[in-house]
Amino acid sequence: MALRHGHSTQRRGYALLALPLAAVLGACSSCASSVPQADPVPSAASSTSPPNLPVQSPAAAPSSTQSKPSAATSSSTSLATKPATSASARSTSNPAASQGSLAPLSSAATSGSASIKPLTQSGPIHSTSTTALFAAVAEGEVGSVRKALKDGAELDAKDGRGNTPLMRAVLNRDDQIAKLLLADGANPNSKNKSQESPFLRASAFGLEDVLRSALAHGADVNSVDRLGSTALFVASEAGQVESVRVLLQHDIPLDKVNDLGWSALHVTISLGQGSNNSLSIARLLLAAGANPHLTDPSGSDAFELAEKRNQPQMLSALRNSSK
Template sequence: MALRHGHSTQMRGYALLALPLAAVIGACTSCSSSVPQAAPVPSTASSSAPASLPVQSPAAAPSATQPKKATASSAPASAATKTVTNNRSKPTTSPTTSATQGDVTPLSSAAASGSGSASFKQLPGSTPALSASTTALYAAVADRNPKAARKALKAGAELEAQDSRGNTPLMRAVLNRDQKVAKTLINAGALPDAKNSSQDSPFLKASALGLEEVLRSALSHGANVNSVDRLGSTALFLASEEGQVESVRILLQHDVPLDKVNDLGWSALHVAIALGQGSNSSLSIVRLLLAAGANPHLSDPSGSNAFDLAEKRNLTQMLSTLRTSSK
Protein backbone atom coordinates (compact mmCIF):
# COMPACT_ATOMS: atom_id res chain seq x y z
CA MET A 1 0.00 0.00 0.00
CA ALA A 2 2.86 2.25 0.90
CA LEU A 3 4.54 1.35 -2.38
CA ARG A 4 1.50 2.25 -4.46
CA HIS A 5 1.11 5.48 -2.60
CA GLY A 6 4.69 6.38 -3.37
CA HIS A 7 4.28 5.57 -7.05
CA SER A 8 1.07 7.58 -7.36
CA THR A 9 2.75 10.48 -5.61
CA GLN A 10 5.61 10.33 -8.12
CA MET A 11 3.21 10.26 -11.09
CA ARG A 12 1.31 13.21 -9.67
CA GLY A 13 4.57 15.14 -9.55
CA TYR A 14 5.25 14.42 -13.24
CA ALA A 15 1.78 15.61 -14.10
CA LEU A 16 2.26 18.82 -12.18
CA LEU A 17 5.51 19.48 -14.10
CA ALA A 18 3.94 18.72 -17.48
CA LEU A 19 1.03 21.14 -17.05
CA PRO A 20 3.10 24.34 -16.98
CA LEU A 21 5.24 23.14 -19.86
CA ALA A 22 2.17 22.50 -22.01
CA ALA A 23 0.80 25.90 -21.15
CA VAL A 24 4.02 27.55 -22.24
CA ILE A 25 4.09 25.66 -25.55
CA GLY A 26 0.47 26.53 -26.25
CA ALA A 27 1.05 30.19 -25.52
CA CYS A 28 4.01 30.37 -27.92
CA THR A 29 1.98 28.69 -30.65
CA SER A 30 -0.91 31.12 -30.37
CA CYS A 31 1.52 34.03 -30.07
CA SER A 32 3.20 33.31 -33.38
CA SER A 33 -0.11 33.31 -35.24
CA SER A 34 -1.61 36.41 -33.66
CA VAL A 35 1.25 38.92 -33.99
CA PRO A 36 1.00 40.86 -37.30
CA GLN A 37 4.02 40.29 -39.51
CA ALA A 38 5.58 43.17 -41.55
CA ALA A 39 5.37 42.68 -45.27
CA PRO A 40 8.85 42.30 -46.79
CA VAL A 41 9.67 45.02 -49.35
CA PRO A 42 10.56 43.44 -52.66
CA SER A 43 14.14 44.07 -53.73
CA THR A 44 15.33 45.16 -57.16
CA ALA A 45 16.29 41.57 -57.83
CA SER A 46 12.59 40.67 -58.05
CA SER A 47 11.91 43.23 -60.81
CA SER A 48 11.40 40.41 -63.26
CA ALA A 49 7.86 39.87 -61.91
CA PRO A 50 5.16 41.68 -63.94
CA ALA A 51 4.42 45.15 -62.55
CA SER A 52 0.65 44.63 -62.88
CA LEU A 53 0.56 41.67 -60.47
CA PRO A 54 0.55 42.66 -56.77
CA VAL A 55 3.39 41.20 -54.76
CA GLN A 56 1.61 39.60 -51.78
CA SER A 57 3.55 39.11 -48.61
CA PRO A 58 3.36 35.86 -46.63
CA ALA A 59 1.67 37.71 -43.78
CA ALA A 60 -1.19 38.83 -46.05
CA ALA A 61 -1.88 35.37 -47.46
CA PRO A 62 -4.54 33.43 -45.43
CA SER A 63 -3.63 30.01 -44.17
CA ALA A 64 -5.52 27.17 -42.52
CA THR A 65 -3.57 27.51 -39.29
CA GLN A 66 -3.82 31.31 -39.07
CA PRO A 67 -6.66 32.84 -37.05
CA LYS A 68 -9.08 35.21 -38.78
CA LYS A 69 -7.93 38.21 -36.75
CA ALA A 70 -4.50 37.90 -38.30
CA THR A 71 -5.99 39.28 -41.55
CA ALA A 72 -5.82 42.71 -39.99
CA SER A 73 -2.14 42.73 -40.88
CA SER A 74 -2.94 42.35 -44.60
CA ALA A 75 -3.87 46.05 -44.94
CA PRO A 76 -0.37 47.41 -44.25
CA ALA A 77 1.07 44.73 -46.49
CA SER A 78 -1.27 45.65 -49.35
CA ALA A 79 -0.43 49.34 -48.94
CA ALA A 80 3.25 48.55 -49.07
CA THR A 81 2.64 46.46 -52.16
CA LYS A 82 0.81 49.31 -53.91
CA THR A 83 3.58 51.75 -53.04
CA VAL A 84 6.25 49.49 -54.44
CA THR A 85 4.18 48.88 -57.59
CA ASN A 86 3.59 52.59 -58.14
CA ASN A 87 7.25 53.43 -57.63
CA ARG A 88 8.22 50.79 -60.11
CA SER A 89 5.91 52.18 -62.79
CA LYS A 90 7.36 55.72 -62.57
CA PRO A 91 10.63 56.42 -64.43
CA THR A 92 13.36 57.51 -62.06
CA THR A 93 15.94 60.15 -62.81
CA SER A 94 19.12 60.15 -60.82
CA PRO A 95 20.62 63.47 -59.61
CA THR A 96 23.69 62.86 -61.72
CA THR A 97 21.64 62.49 -64.89
CA SER A 98 19.62 65.64 -64.29
CA ALA A 99 22.69 67.67 -63.38
CA THR A 100 24.47 66.82 -66.58
CA GLN A 101 21.45 67.11 -68.84
CA GLY A 102 22.34 70.67 -69.82
CA ASP A 103 25.99 69.86 -70.52
CA VAL A 104 25.57 67.15 -73.12
CA THR A 105 26.94 67.69 -76.58
CA PRO A 106 24.55 68.29 -79.48
CA LEU A 107 25.34 64.83 -80.84
CA SER A 108 24.56 62.99 -77.61
CA SER A 109 21.46 65.07 -76.86
CA ALA A 110 20.08 64.38 -80.32
CA ALA A 111 20.73 60.68 -79.83
CA ALA A 112 18.98 60.76 -76.44
CA SER A 113 15.94 62.53 -77.85
CA GLY A 114 15.82 60.30 -80.91
CA SER A 115 15.49 63.28 -83.21
CA GLY A 116 18.13 62.02 -85.59
CA SER A 117 19.16 65.60 -86.40
CA ALA A 118 22.61 65.46 -84.83
CA SER A 119 25.40 67.05 -86.81
CA PHE A 120 29.12 67.63 -86.48
CA LYS A 121 30.58 71.14 -86.42
CA GLN A 122 34.25 72.04 -86.82
CA LEU A 123 35.68 73.59 -83.67
CA PRO A 124 37.01 77.15 -83.97
CA GLY A 125 40.77 77.41 -84.16
CA SER A 126 41.21 73.95 -85.64
CA THR A 127 43.61 73.54 -88.54
CA PRO A 128 41.74 73.81 -91.86
CA ALA A 129 42.04 70.97 -94.33
CA LEU A 130 44.77 71.63 -96.91
CA SER A 131 45.16 70.17 -100.37
CA ALA A 132 48.09 67.90 -101.14
CA SER A 133 49.83 70.59 -103.19
CA THR A 134 49.39 73.20 -100.43
CA THR A 135 50.73 70.75 -97.86
CA ALA A 136 53.71 70.22 -100.15
CA LEU A 137 54.22 74.00 -100.30
CA TYR A 138 54.35 74.28 -96.52
CA ALA A 139 56.81 71.39 -96.50
CA ALA A 140 59.00 73.16 -99.05
CA VAL A 141 58.97 76.30 -96.89
CA ALA A 142 59.98 74.26 -93.84
CA ASP A 143 62.80 72.66 -95.86
CA ARG A 144 63.96 76.06 -97.21
CA ASN A 145 63.65 74.67 -100.71
CA PRO A 146 62.70 77.28 -103.40
CA LYS A 147 62.64 74.65 -106.16
CA ALA A 148 60.16 72.46 -104.26
CA ALA A 149 58.09 75.57 -103.51
CA ARG A 150 57.85 76.42 -107.22
CA LYS A 151 56.89 72.81 -107.99
CA ALA A 152 54.10 72.91 -105.40
CA LEU A 153 52.84 76.20 -106.86
CA LYS A 154 52.70 74.69 -110.34
CA ALA A 155 50.68 71.82 -108.89
CA GLY A 156 48.07 74.30 -107.67
CA ALA A 157 49.15 75.13 -104.11
CA GLU A 158 47.27 78.01 -102.46
CA LEU A 159 49.51 81.01 -101.81
CA GLU A 160 47.13 82.49 -99.24
CA ALA A 161 46.40 79.29 -97.33
CA GLN A 162 46.63 79.66 -93.55
CA ASP A 163 47.75 77.30 -90.83
CA SER A 164 46.13 77.07 -87.38
CA ARG A 165 47.74 80.38 -86.39
CA GLY A 166 46.78 82.15 -89.56
CA ASN A 167 50.29 82.05 -91.05
CA THR A 168 50.52 81.91 -94.84
CA PRO A 169 53.44 80.11 -96.52
CA LEU A 170 55.07 83.53 -97.01
CA MET A 171 54.72 84.34 -93.31
CA ARG A 172 56.28 80.98 -92.46
CA ALA A 173 59.22 81.75 -94.74
CA VAL A 174 59.72 85.17 -93.11
CA LEU A 175 59.59 83.65 -89.63
CA ASN A 176 62.26 81.20 -90.81
CA ARG A 177 64.30 84.21 -92.03
CA ASP A 178 64.47 82.45 -95.38
CA GLN A 179 64.73 85.32 -97.87
CA LYS A 180 65.08 83.10 -100.96
CA VAL A 181 61.83 81.21 -100.44
CA ALA A 182 60.09 84.40 -99.27
CA LYS A 183 61.09 86.27 -102.44
CA THR A 184 59.99 83.27 -104.54
CA LEU A 185 56.55 83.42 -102.98
CA ILE A 186 56.26 87.22 -103.31
CA ASN A 187 57.24 87.03 -106.96
CA ALA A 188 54.58 84.35 -107.40
CA GLY A 189 51.94 86.74 -106.05
CA ALA A 190 51.87 86.13 -102.26
CA LEU A 191 50.43 89.09 -100.34
CA PRO A 192 53.00 90.82 -98.07
CA ASP A 193 50.24 92.42 -95.96
CA ALA A 194 48.30 89.22 -95.15
CA LYS A 195 47.92 89.15 -91.36
CA ASN A 196 47.84 86.16 -89.06
CA SER A 197 45.83 85.73 -85.86
CA SER A 198 48.35 87.94 -84.00
CA GLN A 199 47.88 90.76 -86.52
CA ASP A 200 51.44 90.39 -87.84
CA SER A 201 52.15 90.43 -91.58
CA PRO A 202 55.18 89.32 -93.62
CA PHE A 203 55.93 92.97 -94.40
CA LEU A 204 55.84 94.09 -90.75
CA LYS A 205 57.83 91.07 -89.57
CA ALA A 206 60.46 91.49 -92.30
CA SER A 207 60.96 95.11 -91.16
CA ALA A 208 61.44 94.02 -87.54
CA LEU A 209 63.78 91.16 -88.45
CA GLY A 210 65.88 93.22 -90.84
CA LEU A 211 65.20 91.05 -93.89
CA GLU A 212 66.29 93.67 -96.41
CA GLU A 213 65.71 91.66 -99.59
CA VAL A 214 62.24 90.62 -98.49
CA LEU A 215 61.48 94.19 -97.45
CA ARG A 216 62.49 95.61 -100.83
CA SER A 217 60.55 92.90 -102.64
CA ALA A 218 57.46 93.49 -100.48
CA LEU A 219 57.58 97.26 -101.10
CA SER A 220 57.98 96.75 -104.84
CA HIS A 221 54.93 94.48 -104.80
CA GLY A 222 52.68 97.02 -103.09
CA ALA A 223 53.21 96.55 -99.35
CA ASN A 224 51.24 99.12 -97.36
CA VAL A 225 53.64 101.39 -95.39
CA ASN A 226 50.71 102.56 -93.24
CA SER A 227 49.72 99.10 -92.04
CA VAL A 228 50.05 98.46 -88.30
CA ASP A 229 50.25 95.51 -85.92
CA ARG A 230 47.98 94.79 -82.95
CA LEU A 231 49.54 97.69 -80.98
CA GLY A 232 49.18 100.16 -83.82
CA SER A 233 52.91 100.12 -84.68
CA THR A 234 54.05 100.70 -88.27
CA ALA A 235 56.93 98.97 -90.05
CA LEU A 236 59.11 102.05 -89.38
CA PHE A 237 58.31 101.87 -85.67
CA LEU A 238 59.14 98.14 -85.50
CA ALA A 239 62.42 98.57 -87.38
CA SER A 240 63.41 101.47 -85.05
CA GLU A 241 62.43 99.45 -81.99
CA GLU A 242 64.58 96.50 -83.04
CA GLY A 243 67.56 98.62 -84.09
CA GLN A 244 67.33 97.57 -87.75
CA VAL A 245 69.26 100.44 -89.41
CA GLU A 246 68.99 99.16 -93.00
CA SER A 247 65.26 98.49 -92.65
CA VAL A 248 64.80 102.11 -91.51
CA ARG A 249 66.91 103.34 -94.41
CA ILE A 250 64.87 101.32 -96.95
CA LEU A 251 61.53 102.43 -95.48
CA LEU A 252 62.53 106.10 -95.49
CA GLN A 253 62.93 105.86 -99.26
CA HIS A 254 59.16 105.49 -99.42
CA ASP A 255 56.41 107.76 -98.18
CA VAL A 256 56.29 106.38 -94.63
CA PRO A 257 54.58 108.29 -91.78
CA LEU A 258 57.47 109.65 -89.67
CA ASP A 259 55.61 110.88 -86.56
CA LYS A 260 52.77 108.38 -86.41
CA VAL A 261 52.33 107.19 -82.80
CA ASN A 262 51.14 103.73 -81.83
CA ASP A 263 48.44 102.84 -79.30
CA LEU A 264 50.90 103.55 -76.48
CA GLY A 265 51.49 107.07 -77.75
CA TRP A 266 55.10 106.52 -78.89
CA SER A 267 56.65 107.43 -82.25
CA ALA A 268 59.55 105.74 -84.02
CA LEU A 269 61.89 108.44 -82.65
CA HIS A 270 60.64 107.90 -79.10
CA VAL A 271 61.17 104.17 -79.19
CA ALA A 272 64.63 104.45 -80.80
CA ILE A 273 65.78 106.66 -77.90
CA ALA A 274 63.98 104.92 -75.03
CA LEU A 275 64.76 101.33 -76.01
CA GLY A 276 67.96 101.86 -77.98
CA GLN A 277 69.81 102.94 -74.83
CA GLY A 278 72.35 104.96 -76.81
CA SER A 279 73.67 102.04 -78.87
CA ASN A 280 75.37 102.71 -82.20
CA SER A 281 72.40 101.36 -84.13
CA SER A 282 69.96 103.57 -82.20
CA LEU A 283 72.16 106.64 -82.80
CA SER A 284 72.21 105.87 -86.54
CA ILE A 285 68.42 105.43 -86.61
CA VAL A 286 67.83 108.70 -84.73
CA ARG A 287 70.06 110.52 -87.22
CA LEU A 288 68.17 108.99 -90.15
CA LEU A 289 64.79 109.88 -88.65
CA LEU A 290 65.80 113.47 -87.86
CA ALA A 291 67.28 113.92 -91.31
CA ALA A 292 64.02 112.69 -92.83
CA GLY A 293 62.06 115.26 -90.81
CA ALA A 294 60.94 113.47 -87.63
CA ASN A 295 59.75 115.90 -84.92
CA PRO A 296 61.98 115.78 -81.78
CA HIS A 297 59.52 118.00 -79.86
CA LEU A 298 56.65 115.54 -80.15
CA SER A 299 55.61 114.46 -76.62
CA ASP A 300 54.72 110.98 -75.45
CA PRO A 301 51.79 110.30 -73.03
CA SER A 302 53.99 111.26 -70.04
CA GLY A 303 54.69 114.63 -71.61
CA SER A 304 58.31 113.84 -72.46
CA ASN A 305 59.78 114.69 -75.87
CA ALA A 306 62.90 113.24 -77.50
CA PHE A 307 65.21 115.54 -75.51
CA ASP A 308 63.57 114.60 -72.21
CA LEU A 309 63.78 110.90 -72.94
CA ALA A 310 67.51 111.14 -73.69
CA GLU A 311 68.22 113.34 -70.66
CA LYS A 312 66.32 111.11 -68.20
CA ARG A 313 68.41 108.14 -69.35
CA ASN A 314 71.70 110.03 -69.26
CA LEU A 315 72.26 109.42 -72.97
CA THR A 316 74.72 112.26 -73.49
CA GLN A 317 75.71 111.31 -77.04
CA MET A 318 72.08 110.88 -78.02
CA LEU A 319 71.22 114.25 -76.49
CA SER A 320 74.10 115.88 -78.38
CA THR A 321 72.88 114.33 -81.64
CA LEU A 322 69.38 115.67 -81.03
CA ARG A 323 70.63 119.17 -80.31
CA THR A 324 72.91 119.21 -83.34
CA SER A 325 70.19 117.95 -85.68
CA SER A 326 67.61 120.42 -84.36
CA LYS A 327 69.64 123.58 -85.15
Protein backbone atom coordinates in the same frame (compact mmCIF):
# COMPACT_ATOMS: atom_id res chain seq x y z
CA MET B 1 54.28 -24.68 -42.28
CA ALA B 2 52.33 -22.59 -39.81
CA LEU B 3 55.37 -20.38 -39.33
CA ARG B 4 55.70 -19.83 -43.10
CA HIS B 5 52.01 -19.04 -43.33
CA GLY B 6 52.32 -16.55 -40.50
CA HIS B 7 55.17 -14.72 -42.18
CA SER B 8 53.29 -14.67 -45.47
CA THR B 9 50.19 -13.27 -43.82
CA GLN B 10 52.24 -10.59 -42.06
CA ARG B 11 53.91 -9.51 -45.32
CA ARG B 12 50.52 -9.34 -47.08
CA GLY B 13 49.22 -7.13 -44.29
CA TYR B 14 52.17 -4.78 -44.63
CA ALA B 15 51.64 -4.56 -48.36
CA LEU B 16 47.95 -3.81 -47.98
CA LEU B 17 48.62 -1.16 -45.38
CA ALA B 18 51.35 0.43 -47.50
CA LEU B 19 48.93 1.16 -50.36
CA PRO B 20 46.89 3.82 -48.49
CA LEU B 21 50.10 5.38 -47.21
CA ALA B 22 51.47 5.63 -50.77
CA ALA B 23 48.20 7.20 -51.91
CA VAL B 24 48.45 9.84 -49.20
CA LEU B 25 52.05 10.62 -50.03
CA GLY B 26 51.22 10.76 -53.75
CA ALA B 27 48.38 13.21 -53.19
CA CYS B 28 50.59 15.46 -51.07
CA SER B 29 53.29 15.37 -53.73
CA SER B 30 50.71 16.32 -56.41
CA CYS B 31 49.43 19.22 -54.29
CA ALA B 32 52.94 20.52 -53.69
CA SER B 33 53.67 20.61 -57.42
CA SER B 34 50.46 22.45 -58.34
CA VAL B 35 50.26 25.04 -55.57
CA PRO B 36 52.55 28.16 -55.76
CA GLN B 37 55.48 28.03 -53.37
CA ALA B 38 54.84 29.70 -50.04
CA ASP B 39 56.21 29.60 -46.54
CA PRO B 40 55.65 26.06 -45.20
CA VAL B 41 52.81 25.81 -42.70
CA PRO B 42 53.03 22.75 -40.44
CA SER B 43 49.94 20.57 -40.67
CA ALA B 44 48.43 18.72 -37.79
CA ALA B 45 49.84 15.45 -39.09
CA SER B 46 53.37 16.74 -39.60
CA SER B 47 53.48 18.55 -36.28
CA THR B 48 52.14 15.72 -34.14
CA SER B 49 53.48 12.61 -35.87
CA PRO B 50 57.08 11.51 -35.31
CA PRO B 51 59.25 10.63 -38.32
CA ASN B 52 58.45 6.90 -37.96
CA LEU B 53 54.71 7.06 -38.47
CA PRO B 54 52.65 4.17 -37.16
CA VAL B 55 50.94 2.15 -39.87
CA GLN B 56 47.40 3.39 -40.36
CA SER B 57 44.52 1.02 -40.05
CA PRO B 58 42.63 -0.05 -43.19
CA ALA B 59 39.69 2.03 -41.99
CA ALA B 60 41.61 5.22 -42.84
CA ALA B 61 42.21 4.16 -46.43
CA PRO B 62 38.88 5.34 -47.92
CA SER B 63 39.39 8.84 -46.47
CA SER B 64 42.82 9.34 -48.00
CA THR B 65 41.73 7.71 -51.24
CA GLN B 66 38.75 10.09 -51.50
CA SER B 67 41.00 13.12 -51.04
CA LYS B 68 43.12 12.15 -54.04
CA PRO B 69 40.61 13.19 -56.75
CA SER B 70 40.22 16.55 -54.98
CA ALA B 71 43.96 17.13 -55.10
CA ALA B 72 44.06 16.05 -58.72
CA THR B 73 41.21 18.44 -59.56
CA SER B 74 43.05 21.28 -57.83
CA SER B 75 46.19 20.43 -59.75
CA SER B 76 44.40 20.36 -63.12
CA THR B 77 42.59 23.62 -62.39
CA SER B 78 45.84 25.35 -61.49
CA LEU B 79 47.55 24.03 -64.61
CA ALA B 80 44.62 25.12 -66.80
CA THR B 81 44.62 28.70 -65.53
CA LYS B 82 48.38 29.16 -65.30
CA PRO B 83 49.07 29.58 -69.06
CA ALA B 84 46.31 32.20 -69.38
CA THR B 85 47.82 34.16 -66.50
CA SER B 86 51.31 34.15 -67.97
CA ALA B 87 49.99 35.11 -71.44
CA SER B 88 48.13 38.03 -69.92
CA ALA B 89 51.27 39.10 -68.07
CA ARG B 90 53.25 38.95 -71.28
CA SER B 91 50.74 41.12 -73.15
CA THR B 92 50.64 43.81 -70.46
CA SER B 93 54.37 43.83 -69.79
CA ASN B 94 55.21 44.39 -73.46
CA PRO B 95 53.37 47.54 -74.67
CA ALA B 96 55.55 47.70 -77.77
CA ALA B 97 54.05 44.43 -78.95
CA SER B 98 50.50 45.75 -78.67
CA GLN B 99 51.50 49.03 -80.33
CA GLY B 100 53.07 47.14 -83.18
CA SER B 101 49.64 45.89 -84.16
CA LEU B 102 48.55 49.48 -84.97
CA ALA B 103 48.60 50.82 -88.49
CA PRO B 104 51.78 52.85 -89.20
CA LEU B 105 49.95 56.21 -89.11
CA SER B 106 48.21 55.41 -85.82
CA SER B 107 51.43 54.06 -84.35
CA ALA B 108 53.31 57.24 -85.30
CA ALA B 109 50.55 59.44 -83.87
CA THR B 110 50.48 57.41 -80.66
CA SER B 111 54.23 57.64 -80.21
CA GLY B 112 54.18 61.43 -80.77
CA SER B 113 56.33 61.31 -83.87
CA ALA B 114 57.43 64.82 -84.83
CA SER B 115 56.71 64.12 -88.48
CA ILE B 116 53.10 63.25 -87.79
CA LYS B 117 52.21 66.02 -85.31
CA PRO B 118 51.14 68.55 -87.98
CA LEU B 119 48.63 65.98 -89.25
CA THR B 120 47.08 65.48 -85.82
CA GLN B 121 46.82 69.16 -84.92
CA SER B 122 43.63 71.01 -85.65
CA GLY B 123 43.75 73.52 -88.47
CA PRO B 124 42.47 74.28 -91.96
CA ILE B 125 42.33 71.44 -94.45
CA HIS B 126 44.26 72.26 -97.61
CA SER B 127 44.68 70.70 -101.01
CA THR B 128 47.58 68.32 -101.57
CA SER B 129 49.60 70.95 -103.43
CA THR B 130 49.03 73.59 -100.74
CA THR B 131 50.02 71.15 -98.00
CA ALA B 132 53.12 70.36 -100.03
CA LEU B 133 53.88 74.09 -100.26
CA PHE B 134 53.74 74.53 -96.48
CA ALA B 135 55.99 71.49 -96.05
CA ALA B 136 58.48 72.74 -98.64
CA VAL B 137 58.65 76.17 -96.97
CA ALA B 138 59.20 74.54 -93.57
CA GLU B 139 62.04 72.44 -94.99
CA GLY B 140 63.55 75.30 -96.99
CA GLU B 141 63.32 73.30 -100.23
CA VAL B 142 63.23 75.84 -103.06
CA GLY B 143 62.71 73.19 -105.74
CA SER B 144 59.76 71.70 -103.87
CA VAL B 145 58.28 75.18 -103.43
CA ARG B 146 58.44 75.74 -107.18
CA LYS B 147 56.83 72.36 -107.84
CA ALA B 148 53.99 73.04 -105.36
CA LEU B 149 53.34 76.41 -107.01
CA LYS B 150 53.33 74.78 -110.43
CA ASP B 151 50.83 72.21 -109.13
CA GLY B 152 48.44 75.01 -108.15
CA ALA B 153 49.15 75.56 -104.45
CA GLU B 154 47.21 78.40 -102.85
CA LEU B 155 49.71 81.20 -102.18
CA ASP B 156 47.81 82.91 -99.38
CA ALA B 157 46.42 79.84 -97.62
CA LYS B 158 46.71 80.02 -93.82
CA ASP B 159 47.72 77.48 -91.21
CA GLY B 160 46.16 77.07 -87.78
CA ARG B 161 47.81 80.27 -86.55
CA GLY B 162 46.84 82.29 -89.59
CA ASN B 163 50.32 82.23 -91.11
CA THR B 164 50.63 82.08 -94.89
CA PRO B 165 53.53 80.28 -96.62
CA LEU B 166 55.13 83.73 -97.08
CA MET B 167 54.81 84.48 -93.37
CA ARG B 168 56.33 81.11 -92.55
CA ALA B 169 59.26 81.85 -94.86
CA VAL B 170 59.80 85.25 -93.19
CA LEU B 171 59.61 83.69 -89.72
CA ASN B 172 62.23 81.20 -90.89
CA ARG B 173 64.29 84.15 -92.18
CA ASP B 174 64.43 82.42 -95.54
CA ASP B 175 65.05 85.30 -97.95
CA GLN B 176 65.17 83.15 -101.07
CA ILE B 177 61.81 81.45 -100.60
CA ALA B 178 60.17 84.65 -99.33
CA LYS B 179 61.25 86.54 -102.45
CA LEU B 180 60.15 83.64 -104.64
CA LEU B 181 56.66 83.69 -103.10
CA LEU B 182 56.42 87.47 -103.39
CA ALA B 183 57.42 87.32 -107.04
CA ASP B 184 54.70 84.73 -107.59
CA GLY B 185 52.07 87.04 -106.08
CA ALA B 186 51.97 86.29 -102.33
CA ASN B 187 50.34 89.04 -100.25
CA PRO B 188 52.88 90.84 -98.00
CA ASN B 189 50.06 92.41 -95.95
CA SER B 190 48.22 89.21 -94.97
CA LYS B 191 47.92 89.15 -91.18
CA ASN B 192 47.92 86.18 -88.86
CA LYS B 193 45.94 85.78 -85.64
CA SER B 194 48.48 87.99 -83.83
CA GLN B 195 47.94 90.77 -86.38
CA GLU B 196 51.46 90.35 -87.75
CA SER B 197 52.16 90.47 -91.49
CA PRO B 198 55.16 89.34 -93.56
CA PHE B 199 55.93 93.00 -94.27
CA LEU B 200 55.94 93.97 -90.58
CA ARG B 201 58.03 90.95 -89.55
CA ALA B 202 60.55 91.46 -92.35
CA SER B 203 60.99 95.03 -91.07
CA ALA B 204 61.56 93.87 -87.49
CA PHE B 205 63.91 91.06 -88.54
CA GLY B 206 66.04 93.29 -90.74
CA LEU B 207 65.44 91.27 -93.92
CA GLU B 208 66.28 94.13 -96.28
CA ASP B 209 65.99 92.15 -99.52
CA VAL B 210 62.61 90.74 -98.52
CA LEU B 211 61.55 94.21 -97.38
CA ARG B 212 62.45 95.72 -100.74
CA SER B 213 60.60 92.95 -102.54
CA ALA B 214 57.55 93.37 -100.30
CA LEU B 215 57.48 97.12 -100.97
CA ALA B 216 57.80 96.44 -104.69
CA HIS B 217 54.85 94.02 -104.51
CA GLY B 218 52.35 96.21 -102.71
CA ALA B 219 53.33 96.34 -99.04
CA ASP B 220 51.22 98.87 -97.14
CA VAL B 221 53.54 101.30 -95.34
CA ASN B 222 50.61 102.46 -93.19
CA SER B 223 49.71 98.97 -91.92
CA VAL B 224 50.05 98.38 -88.19
CA ASP B 225 50.29 95.46 -85.78
CA ARG B 226 48.00 94.77 -82.81
CA LEU B 227 49.63 97.61 -80.85
CA GLY B 228 49.17 100.07 -83.70
CA SER B 229 52.89 100.07 -84.56
CA THR B 230 54.03 100.67 -88.15
CA ALA B 231 56.87 98.91 -89.96
CA LEU B 232 59.08 101.94 -89.26
CA PHE B 233 58.26 101.69 -85.56
CA VAL B 234 59.01 97.95 -85.22
CA ALA B 235 62.23 98.33 -87.22
CA SER B 236 63.34 101.21 -84.96
CA GLU B 237 62.33 99.28 -81.86
CA ALA B 238 64.41 96.27 -82.97
CA GLY B 239 67.41 98.43 -83.85
CA GLN B 240 67.34 97.41 -87.52
CA VAL B 241 69.26 100.25 -89.17
CA GLU B 242 69.04 98.93 -92.73
CA SER B 243 65.31 98.27 -92.45
CA VAL B 244 64.82 101.88 -91.36
CA ARG B 245 66.99 103.07 -94.22
CA VAL B 246 64.92 101.07 -96.76
CA LEU B 247 61.58 102.20 -95.32
CA LEU B 248 62.58 105.87 -95.34
CA GLN B 249 62.99 105.64 -99.11
CA HIS B 250 59.19 105.39 -99.30
CA ASP B 251 56.43 107.73 -98.26
CA ILE B 252 56.08 106.35 -94.75
CA PRO B 253 54.63 108.32 -91.80
CA LEU B 254 57.50 109.47 -89.57
CA ASP B 255 55.64 110.69 -86.49
CA LYS B 256 52.77 108.21 -86.31
CA VAL B 257 52.32 107.09 -82.69
CA ASN B 258 51.14 103.64 -81.70
CA ASP B 259 48.44 102.75 -79.17
CA LEU B 260 50.91 103.45 -76.35
CA GLY B 261 51.49 106.98 -77.61
CA TRP B 262 55.08 106.40 -78.76
CA SER B 263 56.62 107.36 -82.10
CA ALA B 264 59.55 105.64 -83.82
CA LEU B 265 61.91 108.29 -82.41
CA HIS B 266 60.51 107.85 -78.89
CA VAL B 267 61.04 104.08 -78.92
CA THR B 268 64.54 104.46 -80.39
CA ILE B 269 65.60 106.65 -77.48
CA SER B 270 63.67 104.83 -74.76
CA LEU B 271 64.63 101.26 -75.66
CA GLY B 272 67.84 101.78 -77.63
CA GLN B 273 69.86 102.64 -74.51
CA GLY B 274 72.12 104.94 -76.48
CA SER B 275 73.60 102.11 -78.54
CA ASN B 276 75.31 102.73 -81.88
CA ASN B 277 72.30 101.32 -83.74
CA SER B 278 69.87 103.56 -81.87
CA LEU B 279 72.05 106.60 -82.61
CA SER B 280 72.18 105.70 -86.31
CA ILE B 281 68.40 105.22 -86.44
CA ALA B 282 67.74 108.49 -84.60
CA ARG B 283 69.96 110.37 -87.05
CA LEU B 284 68.16 108.75 -90.02
CA LEU B 285 64.74 109.64 -88.57
CA LEU B 286 65.78 113.21 -87.77
CA ALA B 287 67.33 113.68 -91.21
CA ALA B 288 64.08 112.46 -92.78
CA GLY B 289 62.10 115.05 -90.80
CA ALA B 290 60.95 113.31 -87.60
CA ASN B 291 59.72 115.78 -84.97
CA PRO B 292 61.95 115.77 -81.82
CA HIS B 293 59.47 117.97 -79.96
CA LEU B 294 56.62 115.45 -80.17
CA THR B 295 55.73 114.37 -76.63
CA ASP B 296 54.94 110.90 -75.34
CA PRO B 297 52.08 110.09 -72.86
CA SER B 298 54.27 111.21 -69.95
CA GLY B 299 54.66 114.63 -71.58
CA SER B 300 58.35 114.12 -72.42
CA ASP B 301 59.79 114.98 -75.82
CA ALA B 302 62.86 113.37 -77.41
CA PHE B 303 65.26 115.76 -75.63
CA GLU B 304 63.83 114.99 -72.19
CA LEU B 305 63.77 111.24 -72.87
CA ALA B 306 67.46 111.29 -73.81
CA GLU B 307 68.35 113.47 -70.81
CA LYS B 308 66.46 111.24 -68.33
CA ARG B 309 68.31 108.20 -69.68
CA ASN B 310 71.70 109.90 -69.58
CA GLN B 311 72.36 109.65 -73.31
CA PRO B 312 74.71 112.57 -74.13
CA GLN B 313 75.40 111.44 -77.70
CA MET B 314 71.67 111.20 -78.39
CA LEU B 315 71.17 114.69 -76.97
CA SER B 316 73.93 115.98 -79.22
CA ALA B 317 72.29 114.38 -82.29
CA LEU B 318 68.94 115.92 -81.36
CA ARG B 319 70.44 119.38 -80.88
CA ASN B 320 72.32 119.20 -84.17
CA SER B 321 69.12 118.30 -86.00
CA SER B 322 67.34 121.36 -84.57
CA LYS B 323 69.88 123.89 -85.85
